[in-house]
Amino acid sequence: MRKTTYFWLFVFGCFAKIQAQTPDEQAFEAAIKLPHTATKAQTALQIGRSWEGKPYAAHTLEQTPEALVCNLQAFDCYTFIESVVALTLTATRTKPQLADYQHFLQKLRYRNGRINGYESRLHYFLEWIQQAKQNGYLRDVTRELGGKPVQKNIDFMTKHQLLYPAMTTAKTTQTMAEVEQKLSNTIWYYIPKNEAKSYEYKLQDGDIVAFTSGKAGLDFNHEGLVVIKKGRAYLLHASTNHRRVLLTTEPLLVYLAQIKHHNGMVVLRFD
Template sequence: MKALFLFLFICLLSTNLAAQFNQKLVEEKLKLPQKASVDETILQIGQTFLGLPYEGGTLEGPEEKLICKLDAFDCYTFVENVMAISLAKHSEQPTFENYMKILQDLRYRNSKIDGYGSRIHYFTDWAKTAEKNNYLKDLSPILGVKMDKPINFMSQHRNLYPSFAKDDKVLEDIILMEKKLAKKAIYHIKKEDYSTYEPAIKTGDIIAFTSTVAGLDVNHEGFAVRKNGKLYLMHASIEKKKVIISEETLQQYLMRIKKHAGVMVLRVS
């Protein structure tokens, strides 16, 4: 009994220390010298995370809750956190509490946490929710063409998702979410057309790489960084196992990965 109590105490202490660390880190970043625009701030904040490790599955757990983890990222959580900190920094309330509110707005449908199905899992769904909340503008319908494919990867591969591999109720929620997403038009710049529209992309734009995989909308995401007239990608790289600004250009990366069909371009506002 004493051993169990000690174990629970250590877990609670660890959780509290992690929460304090994350809050302090966000508050320090919110106090960095103010940039003139959100896109400049995205680059500023993103660069502070360079070199931190890539880690997948950080949002998964026994219960669905808002997770703030800033010592390791996957591509999704890197974009979300950099964006949330940057938006909070340019808001009337540059506070940790406002950062957490924005993070919840971005991550959960209607900003309500109600089980695994309430979290936004597909990038295209995430993008449309963020645009509805006036956090960004999807430029893909202006620059690109409509994607004509069903988005149902999760329901078709439930074995890959422990949260509903054997839970039919959650599966029903996922299927319903996919049906709603199917009613929304999704656009991208096709890989072969990328060079034509590259000049329209600027530093701080979110770049999402659309997928050739059946049922999947997006493979990867990051931020565009323009240097010496060329575009590069700032992202949590699964290849390099850390947050980087790519050495290869964004176009070289797009062309090298065969499962990338094209890109979506979204501008944080």
């Protein structure tokens, strides 16, 4: 009788553990269990495509005090790319764990991987790119593809503080002003919108494309993954207009041409 009792306690205990998994833990497990692929780019695409249909949600990272938010249920364009990259890097581990994903996510999202208030988050995608390159996670291949140099005054956040409720202290504002000055002094490379057609054949499955902004003071408007179909590049992204993660029905170049405030693109690639 005692053995039988122990058996059922064990069964119910295991069941309770399974039931106790959060939706994000379940999403993590599902992503990690996707079939093994030969390259990080293919892994990124598998993960990204498995999230098609998931809802678009903005401002999912905003909380006080600042802490690491792991949300695999809904995305904006930035958190979609960030989550795909973090999970792709996690999948390369021998025994990938949720803690590995959290580690990579923090290393991608926060300056030098350290959480120290709202201002420690990499709000500008240009800075995010710089840190991802420094960490060896991604390569910016825009220049080698033939991109053109650009230097832009970046000050959107400090000039539009009402859009960012967390920018309420002098320390936060000062730190962001210093970040903006550093980015403004940076020369980087982009593919101009009116020349993008000449570069489509150079894009690869699983590339990350970031669309540069024509708005004053802003670096990028939007990000997504490249999917190649029948020789044409398409965009897998968390769409603001469609309110979900989807693959565009029109080629990436058509999408780019339709968006007035996109004036070019930057291309990132997994090693």
